[in-house]
Amino acid sequence: MVNSRPVFLELWRIRLPIPGVVSILHRVSGVLMVLAIPVFAALFAQALSGSAGFASAAALASSAFGQLALLVLGWSLLHHLLAGLRYLALDLGWGLDRPMARKTAWTTLYSALALTLIGAVVLR
């Protein structure tokens, strides 16, 4: 069977509406969290292996790289949580009209960023 669907692969020229951006970020954040599970398990095991292991795990977590990774994962959890709740509401038929869908998408995007920054300041 010949597939006649149009294909447009110039990703940088595709201008997604904001609900599309939130949707992609929901997927990206979900994948980031899944990938983080084995890393956290290994770090946790190292921290429990003894005082030297704990010190090296703590040093990694408080390094610039560790802090950046925790910030990105914190945002991932918050964005995924808020966008996930938005999808569950959409599944129930709430907020389906375009103006409301755009409004809730912007709210999701900014709320996750704001909560991430607040969390980063509070937990410092």
Ligand code: HEM
């Ligand atoms: C915190 C509460 C969470 C809520 C409310 C939530 C909600 C959702 C929902 C509604 C979907 C389906 C989205 C769709 O219809 O396409 C989904 C997908 C997914 N979730 Fe979550 N989730 C949560 C936590 C997590 C966590 C902790 C992880 C990873 C450790 C995770 C990983 C994923 C992945 C990988 C997908 C598939 C993404 C995709 O293919 O688009 N979620 N989540």
